[in-house]
Amino acid sequence: xxxxxxxxxLSEADSExxxxxxxxxxxxxxxxxxxxxxxxxxxxREHHVQVFNTCSEVMTLIQDIPVPVMAMVNGVATAAGCQxxxxxxxxxxxxxxxxATPGVNVGLFCSTPAVAIGRTVPRKVALEMLFTGSxxxxxxxxxxxLVSKVVPExxxxxxxxxxxxxxxxxxxxxxxxGKATFYSQMAQGRDAAYATASKVMVxxxxxxxxxxxxxxxxxxxxxxxxxxxxxxxx
Amino acid sequence: xxxxxxxxxLSEADSExxxxxxxxxxxxxxxxxxxxxxxxxxxxREHHVQVFNTCSEVMTLIQDIPVPVMAMVNGVATAAGCQxxxxxxxxxxxxxxxxATPGVNVGLFCSTPAVAIGRTVPRKVALEMLFTGSxxxxxxxxxxxLVSKVVPExxxxxxxxxxxxxxxxxxxxxxxxGKATFYSQMAQGRDAAYATASKVMVxxxxxxxxxxxxxxxxxxxxxxxxxxxxxxxx
Amino acid sequence: xxxxxxxxxLSEADSExxxxxxxxxxxxxxxxxxxxxxxxxxxxREHHVQVFNTCSEVMTLIQDIPVPVMAMVNGVATAAGCQxxxxxxxxxxxxxxxxATPGVNVGLFCSTPAVAIGRTVPRKVALEMLFTGSxxxxxxxxxxxLVSKVVPExxxxxxxxxxxxxxxxxxxxxxxxGKATFYSQMAQGRDAAYATASKVMVxxxxxxxxxxxxxxxxxxxxxxxxxxxxxxxx
Numbered sequence: 001x002x003x004x005x006x007x008x009x010l011s012e013a014d015s016e017x018x019x020x021x022x023x024x025x026x027x028x029x030x031x032x033x034x035x036x037x038x039x040x041x042x043x044x045r046e047h048h049v050q051v052f053n054t055c056s057e058v059m060t061l062i063q064d065i066p067v068p069v070m071a072m073v074n075g076v077a078t079a080a081g082c083q084x085x086x087x088x089x090x091x092x093x094x095x096x097x098x099x100a101t102p103g104v105n106v107g108l109f110c111s112t113p114a115v116a117i118g119r120t121v122p123r124k125v126a127l128e129m130l131f132t133g134s135x136x137x138x139x140x141x142x143x144x145x146l147v148s149k150v151v152p153e154x155x156x157x158x159x160x161x162x163x164x165x166x167x168x169x170x171x172x173x174x175x176x177x178g179k180a181t182f183y184s185q186m187a188q189g190r191d192a193a194y195a196t197a198s199k200v201m202v203x204x205x206x207x208x209x210x211x212x213x214x215x216x217x218x219x220x221x222x223x224x225x226x227x228x229x230x231x232x233x234x
Numbered sequence: 235x236x237x238x239x240x241x242x243x244l245s246e247a248d249s250e251x252x253x254x255x256x257x258x259x260x261x262x263x264x265x266x267x268x269x270x271x272x273x274x275x276x277x278x279r280e281h282h283v284q285v286f287n288t289c290s291e292v293m294t295l296i297q298d299i300p301v302p303v304m305a306m307v308n309g310v311a312t313a314a315g316c317q318x319x320x321x322x323x324x325x326x327x328x329x330x331x332x333x334a335t336p337g338v339n340v341g342l343f344c345s346t347p348a349v350a351i352g353r354t355v356p357r358k359v360a361l362e363m364l365f366t367g368s369x370x371x372x373x374x375x376x377x378x379x380l381v382s383k384v385v386p387e388x389x390x391x392x393x394x395x396x397x398x399x400x401x402x403x404x405x406x407x408x409x410x411x412g413k414a415t416f417y418s419q420m421a422q423g424r425d426a427a428y429a430t431a432s433k434v435m436v437x438x439x440x441x442x443x444x445x446x447x448x449x450x451x452x453x454x455x456x457x458x459x460x461x462x463x464x465x466x467x468x
Numbered sequence: 469x470x471x472x473x474x475x476x477x478l479s480e481a482d483s484e485x486x487x488x489x490x491x492x493x494x495x496x497x498x499x500x501x502x503x504x505x506x507x508x509x510x511x512x513r514e515h516h517v518q519v520f521n522t523c524s525e526v527m528t529l530i531q532d533i534p535v536p537v538m539a540m541v542n543g544v545a546t547a548a549g550c551q552x553x554x555x556x557x558x559x560x561x562x563x564x565x566x567x568a569t570p571g572v573n574v575g576l577f578c579s580t581p582a583v584a585i586g587r588t589v590p591r592k593v594a595l596e597m598l599f600t601g602s603x604x605x606x607x608x609x610x611x612x613x614l615v616s617k618v619v620p621e622x623x624x625x626x627x628x629x630x631x632x633x634x635x636x637x638x639x640x641x642x643x644x645x646g647k648a649t650f651y652s653q654m655a656q657g658r659d660a661a662y663a664t665a666s667k668v669m670v671x672x673x674x675x676x677x678x679x680x681x682x683x684x685x686x687x688x689x690x691x692x693x694x695x696x697x698x699x700x701x702x
Contacts, residue, residue, distance in 0.1 A: 036682045036685055036686060037686060039673055039682055040679065040682055040683070040686075041673070041674070041679050041700050045670060045673075045674065048669070048670045048673050049666075049670055052666040052669045052670060053666060055666075056662040056663075056665075056666050059662070060658065060659065060662065063658075068361070068365050088358075089358070089361045089365065090358060090361055090362050090365065091358060104638050104639075104642060104643065104646065105638070105681070106681035106682055106684070106685045106691070107639050107642050107672075107675070107677045107678045107679070107680055107681020107682065107691060107693070108642070108669070108672055108673060108678050108681060108682065109642050109643065109645060109646030109649070109668075109672055110646070111645070111646055111649045111650070111653070111665040111668045111669055111672065112662065112665045112666055112669050114646075114649070114650050114653065114665065115653055115658065115661045115662050115665050118650060118653070118654050119357065119654075119658065120356065120357060120358065121356070121613075122588065122589070122612075122613025123587070123588060123613070123654070124556075124557070124558060124559060124588065124613055124614070124615065124616045125613060125616065126650070127536070127557045127558055127616075127650065128558050128616045128617070128631070130646060130650065131536050131557065131558065131631075131634075131635050131638075131643065131646075131647075132631055132634045132635065133634075134634075143377070143611070144356075144613065145355075145356025145357070145358055145359060145378065146358070147358065148358045148359065148361075148362045149362070163362070163365075163366055166365075166366045166367075166368075167365050167366065170338045170339070170341075170365075171338075171341050174338060174341050174342070174343050175338065175343065175365065177343060177345070178338065178343030178344070178345055178348075178364060178365075179365075181343070181345045181348070182345070182348050182352060182360070182361065182364065185345070185348065185349055185352070186352050186353075186357070187657055187658065189421055190294065190297075190349065190353065190421070191294065193349045194290040194293070194294065194346065194349050195290075197290075197345040197346045197348065197349050198283075198286040198287060198289075198290050198346055200343075200345045201282070201286045201342070201345055201346050202279060202282045202283055202286060204341075204342055204343055204345065205273055205275070205279075205282050205342060206275070206279065207341070209341045210341045210342050211274065211275050211341075212341055213339070213340035213341020213342060214270045214273055214274055214340055214341065214342065215274070216340070217270055217340045218270060218271060218274075223340070223341060225341070232275050302595070302599050322592075323592070323595045323599065324592060324595055324596050324599065325592060353591070354590065354591060354592065355590070377611070378590075379589075379590025379591070379592055379593060379612065380592070381592065382592045382593065382595075382596045383596070397596070397599075397600055400599075400600045400601075400602075401599050401600065404572045404573070404575075404599075405572075405575050408572060408575050408576070408577050409572065409577065409599065411577060411579070412572065412577030412578070412579055412582075412598060412599075413595075413599075415577070415579045415582070416579070416582050416586060416594070416595065416598065419579070419582065419583055419586070420586050420587075420591070423655055424528065424531075424583065424587070424655070425528065427583045428524040428527070428528065428580065428583050429524075431524075431579040431580045431582065431583050432517075432520040432521060432523075432524050432580055434577075434579045435516070435520045435576070435579055435580050436513060436516045436517055436520060438575075438576055438577055438579065439507055439509070439513075439516050439576060440509070440513065441575070443575045444575045444576050445508065445509050445575075446575055447573070447574035447575020447576060448504045448507055448508055448574055448575065448576065449508070450574070451504055451574045452504060452505060452508075457574070457575060459575070466509050
């Protein structure tokens with residue numbers, strides 16, 4: 001599953017037409033994380049190393065590719081499944097969804113999920129989830145910043161697609177520049193972050209789509225994006 | 235506007251009598267950020283560089299001057315206006331206020347606003363705002379930590395001034411030491427932060443106002459602040 | 469009090485049977501922080517240095533020892549008492565509890581409490597607490613991540629013990645590895661954090677209790693923990 005996700009992301013990321021990725025699941029479980037049968041000592045240490053390296057690679061890839069990645073969650077997201085939720089850029093969840101890091105119950109503390117979850121929710125919320133393994137509701141996940149929006153199950157797809165369509169409408173290179181800059185500046189101190197972001201604003205303005213958007217705004221018309229990284233002529 | 239704000243802050247920051255700054259606006263818009271007409275390619279790259287450098291300077295200045303800076307928001311705060319909100323120490327907003335980073339809609343991703351907003355609200359909230367440009371309500375801004383308090387419009391001034399007056403009542407050098415220490419220790423790791431803050435506590439206790447406050451508390455009377463950085467005599 | 473807390477934590481941390489620490493108080497005050505009489509200039513600068521060093525040591529010790537530390541709060545937690553709350557891994561509070569950093573009112577800004585509180589609640593919430601000294605309710609403390617759960621006073625002990633018992637049930641070395649890894653990876657950048665945590669997952673799987681938990685799950689039975697750091701045989 002992780003390999004398939006990794007390959008899909010990498011192959012699609014090369015496509016010029018890709019604007020947004022939505023990760024969803026069939027059935028009542030969004031993702032329950034690793035298959036524990038793969039983690040018995042019979043599989044061997046090298047296999048374990050590979051599983052967790054691939055997992056971390058997928059989770060960081062989600063943030064490092066140029067298009068926004070959304071999760072549409074309708075059910076249970078646990079362990080690495082909860083890590084997947086925490087790693088996505090935007091998460092829309094149905095009211096019945098729940099989120100947990102129950103690894104402690106099977107003697108395998110959710111330390112890799114904690115990397116993503118600890119950077120998404122307040123520390124005390126993360127620690128209670130990790131130490132007890134108890135699930136939190138969609139409402140609490142929203143309260144604590146683990147998901148972006150909670151909607152009734154029958155409106156989940158509609159609400160998710162509305163956001164996805166808004167993203168698809170925007171200029172692809174502008175979104176890509178914005179996403180890459182967000183994650184890189186957030187890893188810096190405030191002053192270095194402003195130096196990075198100010199430089200990007202000037203680059204963004206030099207893009208053809210940067211100038212088209214501003215001209216369209218001033219002329220009170222819809223912009224016509226080139227979706228290219230071409231520089232503006234004038 | 236940015237230049238004027240910068241000059242006002244810098245000139246006032248020299249005043250011994252300054253205790254707090256409250257930024258507010260007339261009309262239904264708190265601030266809608268940059269004037270897009272200044273950002274066309276006709277203005278030239280050097281002008282763009284200067285605009286964003288001045289902007290970052292104002293935003294960091296707000297946090298680096300010795301007095302608390304409050305925003306009193308009664309309306310729309312978008313793009314660099316939302317960045318201004320996120321950069322203030324304390325923000326009181328009326329219920330009708332809304333907050334957005336709609337740059338993506340005009341082909342100019344709100345990358346500099348994201349520096350302040352990404353350090354203020356959970357990452358998923360910031361990314362949904364940035365990728366969709368959709369506004370969030372005052373209620374959601376409070377929920378996610380973008381504002382400190384939300385009040386009915388007819389109580390906005392009263393509530394803001396009550397907090398401002400509390401700050402004015404306190405010893406100026408004690409507040410200045412506290413504000414500077416807060417931002418400097420927050421940029422450090424936990425153990426370095428404790429080393430910084432522990433040292434400051436001892437310095438604070440050596441201030442005349444540090445000792446006056448404690449004596450007044452023990453003697454159950456109101457303190458009489460010197461508002462100076464003089465050391466205590468005894 | 470700080471010395472006594474430090475000695476208790478250090479002596480108990482050596483005990484093999486220790487699984488969780490719950491800090492609580494008798495009476496309507498959880499903790500009101502430092503005794504201001506210890507902080508007059510008559511006590512001398514060296515004494516002040518020692519007080520704040522011991523305080524920082526206790527607060528960091530809470531996070532650095534191998535067992536989870538919980539606070540059960542039923543009343544007022546102010547200044548270093550609020551810092552203690554912010555430093556614990558999990559905090560259960562009764563509805564009537566309040567939290568404040570009122571040092572500014574006695575001329576001693578809560579700069580050391582701000583180290584823990586600034587890492588626990590949104591920056592604007594922390595700054596309003598620090599600049600005004602005004603208390604926040606248990607409800608707002610939950611909203612902003614300062615506490616993990618708020619319950620009616622008559623259910624405080626029951627709810628706290630339920631979580632403590634869940635922690636006691638788990639494998640001690642698995643919990644210890646998880647806690648240590650959480651705090652160490654949170655101090656790193658994302659990619660370094662994943663390298664740390666992925667390595668720990670593989671170590672965790674090599675533990676006897678790591679394999680026992682997974683086997684028990686697959687065999688649909690309760691795990692029997694060794695609570696030792698022994699490696700799995702097979």
